[in-house]
Amino acid sequence: QVQLVESGGGVVQPGGSLRLSCAASGFTFSSYGMHWVRQAPGKGLEWVAFIRYDGSNKYYADSVKGRFTISRDNSKNTLYLQMNSLRAEDTAVYYCAKEGVGRFGESLGAFDIWGQGTMVTVSS
Amino acid sequence: EIVLTQSPGTLSLSPGERATLSCRASQSVSSSYLAWYQQKPGQAPRLLIYGASSRATGIPDRFSGSGSGTDFTLTISRLEPEDFAVYYCQQYGSSQFTFGPGTKVDIK
Numbered sequence: 001q002v003q004l005v006e007s008g009g010g011v012v013q014p015g016g017s018l019r020l021s022c023a024a025s026g027f028t029f030s031s032y033g034m035h036w037v038r039q040a041p042g043k044g045l046e047w048v049a050f051i052r053y054d055g056s057n058k059y060y061a062d063s064v065k066g067r068f069t070i071s072r073d074n075s076k077n078t079l080y081l082q083m084n085s086l087r088a089e090d091t092a093v094y095y096c097a098k099e100g101v102g103r104f105g106e107s108l109g110a111f112d113i114w115g116q117g118t119m120v121t122v123s124s
Numbered sequence: 125e126i127v128l129t130q131s132p133g134t135l136s137l138s139p140g141e142r143a144t145l146s147c148r149a150s151q152s153v154s155s156s157y158l159a160w161y162q163q164k165p166g167q168a169p170r171l172l173i174y175g176a177s178s179r180a181t182g183i184p185d186r187f188s189g190s191g192s193g194t195d196f197t198l199t200i201s202r203l204e205p206e207d208f209a210v211y212y213c214q215q216y217g218s219s220q221f222t223f224g225p226g227t228k229v230d231i232k
Contacts, residue, residue, distance in 0.1 A: 035221070045161075045169065045212055047221035059219040062125075095168055100159075100180075109157035109216030112180060114168035 002026035002113050004096050009118030016086050016122070022079040022096030022115055030054075030074035033099035035111055036081045038092035038120075048094070049081065064090075086122045093117040126151055128213055128224035136232040143200040145227045147213035152193050157216040160189055160198045163226075164209045172211075173198065203229070 008020040022034070036048040049070040050059045058070050069082040079096050100112035127150040137143055147158070155176040161169040171180040173189035176196055186201040200207055208231050213224040 044226045045163075045214075045223040047214075047223065050219075050221070061220070100171065100174055107216075108159070108174045109154075109221070110159035110171055110174040110214065111161075111169075112171045112174075114170070116168055 002098075004098065004113060004115035006094065006096055006115045006118040009094065009120045011121045011123060012086055013124050014087060014122055017082070017084045018086065018120060020081040020083070020094055020096075020118060020120070022081075024077045024079065024098070027098070027113075029072075029077040032101060033107065034070075034072060034079045035097045035099065036068075036070060036079075037095045037097055037111065037114075038090075039095070039117075040089075040092045043092075046092075050099075051079070053099075083120070086120075088122050091120060091122050093119050125220060126153060126215055126217055126222055128215060128222055130211075130213060130224040130227045132227060133225075134228045134230060136230055137203055138232045139203050139205055141203050143198075143203055143207070143229055145198040145200075145211055145229075147191075147196040147198070147224050149194045149196075149215060153196075153215045153217060155192050158189075158191070158196050159214045160187075161212045161214065162207075162209045163212065169212065200229075 003025045005023045051070045067085045071080045095117045096115045097111035098113040100108035100110040129148045131146045158176040160173040163169040177189045210226045
């Protein structure tokens with residue numbers, strides 16, 4: 001079945017780096033855009049980044065621009081998020097999510113499949 | 125950046141009652157790009173509605189979405205025990221995606 005599995009979370013000191021991975025299965029990964037969305041403890045959802053199906057376009061939230069980099073390896077069905085210069089406010093569960101696409105291949109601007117998330121804690 | 129506001133913050137209802145959740149945008153949102161999600165504690169969000177009014181795959185027809193411009197509504201016609209959760213609206217525009225702060229539907 002369609003599945004997204006995140007990994008790579010953990011505890012890191014402020015200013016440190018971490019790379020998250022998201023392994024996709026059950027669908028043609030190379031055909032879909034992918035997102036990272038995060039949720040701080042007890043808070044709401046915040047979109048972080050998007051990458052087009054072929055990696056040709058990437059968008060970022062202002063809060064992470066210049067510090068985080070989204071990438072993908074379609075040969076490995078894997079999405080990545082490289083996080084540098086981490087701050088306490090980056091502490092959150094990080095979800096990868098698949099771009100929803102309509103019957104004619106158009107983007108729905110929504111996230112139709114989500115992973116279970118990986119926790120990132122930035123603390124000294 | 126378009127800011128989404130949801131009301132009420134918490135909705136206390138009984139099973140079988142009708143729930144009406146509001147999502148208001150700081151500027152006009154394309155109806156094609158307004159979505160609703162349900163999230164239960166310890167779980168990932170689940171897509172309910174996309175394009176303001178289209179139900180996602182497998183979503184029961186007691187969930188419906190409506191609205192346009194800056195005002196959107198999610199309606200749950202008769203609350204089932206499994207519907208008590210937090211609901212988020214979300215929009216896409218100008219290469220940015222934003223979520224509302226959420227409405228918690230809890231048992232009265």
